[in-house]
Amino acid sequence: MGDILITDDERDIRELISDILKDEGYSTRLAGTSDQCMAEIAREVPALMILDIWLKDSRMDGIDILKQVKREHPEIPIIIISGHGNIEIAVAAIKQGAYDFIEKPFNIEQLLVVIRRAMETSRLRRENIALKRGDSQKAEMLGESAALRQLRSQLDKVTKSNGRVMLTGEPGAGKETAARYIHANSNRAGGPFVVVSSASIAPERFEEVLFGRESAGKGVEKGLMEQAHGGVIYFDEVADMPLGTQSKILRVLVDQQFTRVGGGDKVQVDLRVISSTNRDLQAAIAAGSFRQELFHRLNVVPIAVPSLEERREDIPLLAEHFVQLLNRTQGLPLRRIGEDARALLQTMLWPGNVRQLRNVIERVLILGEPSGDICARELPSPEEGATEEGRVVLSGGLATLPLREARELFEKEYLLTQINRFGGNISRTAAFVGMERSALHRKLKSLGVVTGLKTTPRLVYAEEG
Numbered sequence: 001m002g003d004i005l006i007t008d009d010e011r012d013i014r015e016l017i018s019d020i021l022k023d024e025g026y027s028t029r030l031a032g033t034s035d036q037c038m039a040e041i042a043r044e045v046p047a048l049m050i051l052d053i054w055l056k057d058s059r060m061d062g063i064d065i066l067k068q069v070k071r072e073h074p075e076i077p078i079i080i081i082s083g084h085g086n087i088e089i090a091v092a093a094i095k096q097g098a099y100d101f102i103e104k105p106f107n108i109e110q111l112l113v114v115i116r117r118a119m120e121t122s123r124l125r126r127e128n129i130a131l132k133r134g135d136s137q138k139a140e141m142l143g144e145s146a147a148l149r150q151l152r153s154q155l156d157k158v159t160k161s162n163g164r165v166m167l168t169g170e171p172g173a174g175k176e177t178a179a180r181y182i183h184a185n186s187n188r189a190g191g192p193f194v195v196v197s198s199a200s201i202a203p204e205r206f207e208e209v210l211f212g213r214e215s216a217g218k219g220v221e222k223g224l225m226e227q228a229h230g231g232v233i234y235f236d237e238v239a240d241m242p243l244g245t246q247s248k249i250l251r252v253l254v255d256q257q258f259t260r261v262g263g264g265d266k267v268q269v270d271l272r273v274i275s276s277t278n279r280d281l282q283a284a285i286a287a288g289s290f291r292q293e294l295f296h297r298l299n300v301v302p303i304a305v306p307s308l309e310e311r312r313e314d315i316p317l318l319a320e321h322f323v324q325l326l327n328r329t330q331g332l333p334l335r336r337i338g339e340d341a342r343a344l345l346q347t348m349l350w351p352g353n354v355r356q357l358r359n360v361i362e363r364v365l366i367l368g369e370p371s372g373d374i375c376a377r378e379l380p381s382p383e384e385g386a387t388e389e390g391r392v393v394l395s396g397g398l399a400t401l402p403l404r405e406a407r408e409l410f411e412k413e414y415l416l417t418q419i420n421r422f423g424g425n426i427s428r429t430a431a432f433v434g435m436e437r438s439a440l441h442r443k444l445k446s447l448g449v450v451t452g453l454k455t456t457p458r459l460v461y462a463e464e465g
Helices: 011-023 034-043 062-072 087-095 108-133 146-158 175-184 203-211 243-255 281-287 292-298 308-330 339-347 353-367 403-421 426-433 437-446
Strands: 003-007 027-031 048-052 078-082 100-103 165-168 193-197 212-215 219-222 232-236 257-259 266-268 272-277 301-304 449-451 460-462
Touching (some): 003 034, 011 027, 011 108, 027 034, 034 062, 034 266, 048 062, 062 078, 062 219, 078 108, 100 108, 146 175, 146 301, 165 175, 175 193, 175 272, 243 257, 281 292, 426 437, 437 449
Parallel strands (some): 078 100, 165 301, 193 232
Antiparallel strands (some): 257 266, 449 460
16 A cells, blocks of 8 residues: 655654554554664655654754655655644644644544545645656557557566566657556556656756756756656667766666766665667667667567558557547547548558657648548648659549549559650550550540640540540
8 A cells, every 4th residue: 555664763652653554554664763764765765754753862853854855755745743742843844844743642543544645645646747747648559450469469478577678660650658558557557657758858968867966056856767766767769868878877777776966875766667769779789879788788578569551450540549539638620530531541651650640630630621521632642653662652532442443543644644754656655554556545545545736735635524
């Protein structure tokens, strides 16, 4: 239920509180002096503290500990107890950030009620922080294609372990979604999911952002690694991490501890590392821009995230998901995707992968009709003649037609283009397309293509009807 640190100079009191809390399902740690208390916090940050104000044989009293803990770990709820309580002490404790003040001798039921409320308040605060930084994004792996099913199977195998995972794939393919899926289905799901956007952090600030800093003016400012304690830290596009920082990350992976910038104390962390890249890290290692030792530490379980090209059958489902998501989050129209639009979406090229698909759907919902089905004419058309590795990109019209009609339309447009290319010379056209001249004439007639000079730049045209 939660780890509670009890600090009291009276052994009987702290052990009594501990026994009662253990009966309620809590785990406890005990400290009799300020030094023991601070050492326990340094070892592992507790979920809640019960702290006596007067501590014999200690260099700090409860108020001093309260001030320091609230400066370094403001998220920890602290309940102050004292046998010499008065209104002034209670007010001072609350002003310094204590959750509540209870005077000895206290009623056990009263203490349990305060603890439950403090733990619930702490949980809600963590959830609010998570919402603000985007931890609550759903980690759905949508799709039923063979490539997506294989990816889900691989991710499911690593969720219950603590092994480091390296996700590879094209930009926009969904590597962060895969990382969130691992986190959401792991035993760390209740902990934070912190993203380190390697490409967006200035190299000179990387260590400060990652490890935090200590200064006289601002005290302790936690870095991303400390914020990820108990959960997952996700290094997005790890190849963009500065070379100097890579060696320090390597040390953290080995020791699970680091020192804040400007500080001297070691900070212990318990976190799982997931990283991603769209680059060839072996080439980066050869070029001297990525440390081989770090690669081997991060690449314990390599998993490839398929591109949208490899899972085209999932495109309609993804598109419908984005329509519903954008309606829910931005109030955009809730429209159905028409059959012609579905067909076109599945034939388009998607160099930006899932991210590009979402952007296209958002653009259509913003600029398109407020109601009715989304149709193919609302979607962006690929450039005529664009190719990818020998593939011809179909126009929007061809992509939405049955084979027979599409073939006729293609043949007509193709032959019109070739005849005009050769200035209306049927013999040269026939030789290029590989047909007998008489066969080409018959084909042109069947397609309704009429040859002859016209007033337009085209030398041939298609008969209407």
